[in-house]
Amino acid sequence: MTTATPPRPHRSALMALYLGLSHLTPPLFRRVQTRRLAAGKEDAARRGERWGRDDRPRPAGPLVWFHAASVGESLSLLGLVETLRAERPEIGILVTTGTVTSAGLMADRLPEGAVHAFAPYDTPGAMAAFLDHWRPDLAVWAESELWPRMVHDTFARGIPMLLINARVSAASAQGWTRAKGLVGGMLTRFGAILAQDEETAGRLTALGAPAGRLRVTGTLKEDATAPGCDPVELGRLKALLTGRPCWLAASTHPGEEEIAAQAHRAAFDAPTLMILAPRHPERGPALADSLRTDGWRVARRAAGEDPGPDTQIYLADTLGEMGLWYRLAPLSFVGGSLVEVGGHNPYEPAALGSAILHGPHVANFAPIYARLAAADAALEVRGADSLAQGLAALSTPGAAEQQAARARTAAREAAGATRAALAAILDALPGKTDA
Structure with a gap:
């Protein structure tokens, strides 16, 4: 599977409506952040990251951005991140998640050369600031954490995009069907989609994922290293x-x-x-x-x-x-x-x-x-x-x-998802070299 040719996105009225309304959502996200800060669900010292602001410099050289929702999704990426760093130490890694718990775990367990940031809110300003600062060479989404503005703006910058370890339950697929145009518009922007199982592949195809860019590779959790202990x-x-x-x-x-x-x-x-x-x-x-x-x-x-x-x-x-x-x-x-x-x-x-x-x-x-x-x-x-x-x-x-x-x-028995994801990442990186 090659991702060298940029995909042609599906255009939908729902996507256009969401993008238009997203200009009005910053006040809503500010209220959400205030409530979460009061509840201890946000890191006050890092609240700017939610708006794309970060004082840390971007690493030199190529940078792969991984985005995951929370603890389970980010932990499933660790083996892949470690393998990528071991085989391509010149490649920097950025991992974004949305919860304080996942941030703490990533701080403890990410390898050298990889950093964590909180995911930006799905607003035009936050996404622009985030992409301006980090300038990723490749964006990789894990499982099903898809935000329309994030997907749209990343693609609009010409950044290659992958969806790996994709998993969609029957209930989620039924819910997504009500916004099929929006979901299909996002899925067509990915150069490759690696699904955990045949059921997910079928659901993604029904939602608009291009069959030629979709394949089943198993779940990264099968390859994940056993959790350590003291x-x-x-x-x-x-x-x-x-x-x-x-x-x-x-x-x-x-x-x-x-x-x-x-x-x-x-x-x-x-x-x-x-x-x-x-x-x-x-x-x-x-x-x-x-x-x-x-x-x-x-x-x-x-x-x-x-x-x-x-x-x-x-x-x-x-x-x-x-x-x-x-x-x-x-x-x-x-x-x-x-x-x-x-x-x-x-x-x-x-x-x-x-x-x-x-x-x-x-x-x-x-x-x-x-x-x-x-x-x-x-x-x-x-x-x-x-x-x-x-x-x-x-x-x-x-x-x-x-x-x-x-x-x-x-x-x-089903190990191999990590190697498949690694091959897709190296294939999609601009200026890639043979693995």
């Missing part, structure tokens, strides 16, 4: 838990914590410990209060508390430590799946040897969960009773280890 802290916690079995309820959402606690009570006697890592750690204090009201003895990681001999639930309400919990727990329930969220990433527990349990709502990662099911490498549960039964079954000698080994093999 080995000293891992050793310390293992020593604290000597003789105590444990299991992990990971990336849970409201409603799932209660189910996990019920299953824990039904499946295990003391001294088994449940490690609870909510998807949104800021819920930690309220969760601890609720669990204690229900009679549980809880220790909170964010409060500096360790699990003691009598602790029943260890609330892992911190960011960036999933690698620690998956290494510590031989069994993991992956949340967002007993409630209609769509499921979360099973690649990390698969890579780190933790056996996987999940609920029925896994549309966000349907292909990998289907592979895991076909390989008898994950266990679907439907509620507290079946979660308790699954935990008990996988706690028998050798059961968790055998399932985890099957999961690791199944998750590796």
